[in-house]
Amino acid sequence: MRATTRTYWRLLVAGFRRQSAYLLAAFGGLVANTTFGLLKVVLLFATVEAAGGELQGYDVALMSTYIWVSQGLLGSVNLFGRIDIAERIKDGDVAVDFLRPLDVQGAAITTEVGKSLFALIPRGIPSFLIGLVAVGMAAPDSPLAYPLGAVSILLGIVLASATVYLLVAAPGFWLVETRGLQILYMAVSGFLAGLYVPIWLFPGWLEAIAEATPFPSMLMYPVDIVSGRADVGESLLLIAVQVGWLAGVVLLGQLLTRAGRHHLEVQGG
């Protein structure tokens, strides 16, 4: 058990360190985050002001927190649908992974989470700070929002990787080309996760659709918790929802991986 834990820890660290080689890419991401953040600020602030200064519980300060925390998490929460293991499933290298004394799904997700955690340093925290200095933000009422928010952000990051594994990578055992799935995931996930507009601004029916998917658990709920939009009781409930989605997604991913292993055909010799 201890040996297994140490192996996954090393995979996590390896993912973290590998991402540190791409600092220029992270800088590019930060420039993009900031530009989109500033454009969202003017549009969403104008919307709040047009609504009379308060809209679905958002004033401009809380809207600012929503914008900059969500922009900051963009480099870490996988809403793009790209995952390294998808390429290995496509070209058959995954056959080698199955020979290793490690769970293929667990190892793939752990490596992705390591990469995501690193991205918080060059992209996540600076985006947040730029927003804080340039625009200003609301602080949560309870200091408990920070530790709860940290747990929720971590859950969101793991859930996003696990969902990409389930919806984009694992179907690759049956389909050869999963690029279409990746684009479909990218189109839907960001929107339903509340990346462009908070899902609380959606009309009721659309909000209900979003809440019936795991996507708000990746971004919207962590942002709500860390910004203090959700109080402590609501935060605990949202975290429970995140844990539920994570358990379901991991379980389904595990079942698909086992079925896929039997189905796996390696093309070529």
Next chain:
Amino acid sequence: MADLTVTGSRLRPYRAVLASRARSQTSYRASFALDLLSSLLIGVIELVEVWILFHNVVELGGLEFEHVLLVFGIAELCFCLADVSFGHCDQLPTYLRAGTLDVFYLRPQPLLLQLVTSEISLRRLARAAVAATALVVALVVNEIAWGPADVLLLVVALASGYATFAAMFVWAAGMQFFLIEGAETTNAFVYGGRYAATQPASVWSRPLWAVFGFFFPMAFTAFLPALTLLGLDDVVGLPGWAGWCAPLAAVWTWLLALGSWHIGVRHYQGGGG
């Protein structure tokens, strides 16, 4: 006549290449259908994002939903068509990293034309169809006192907007020779520019006007021509003829683009093959 034949034979290689690219994309039918569906969905979601704001408020920056729908329709249609034809420039960093750009130098065609024609993304036409629908609906629901000048303005705006976005892709491609891994830096302005172009620019701050109003002239692709068409000149402090300056904006962006491309190509040292 002789001239036409010469032009025709010069264009033939490009036509052959483009036709083969188009055929190759449609050959995997299931995958292509999924691509089309995703592209359609992206277009619809872009539109829904704008609509959600107007589900909450009546007016943004002095514009109502049907006005912004016109801005969205023009900007999104121009961007999508530019993306179909020039979006492949985004792949340049992949060629640079793999060293495969050098192959292009072996062929007797200009580098930029080869890059542009090396792929056209047919699936992106589905997203353009959403934009075209939005534009047609906007033209019907808005009260525009149509005269010959208004028709001309719409045509000029569409052509200039297309040219402006195409130039943005080329500008970004030129920068990639220096950025390589940092490709997302230019995405901030190409895709951020698309986002900016669909917004009512009357809500922008001065710094945003400097960046997306004039330097990358996104406000000239759709917002300012739409204001002139709608007769809503008073929402920004610019004169009513500002919408007619869209071609100037396109020329300016192409100057930026060709400058960036020439400096980039000159900087390129080859892949070491």
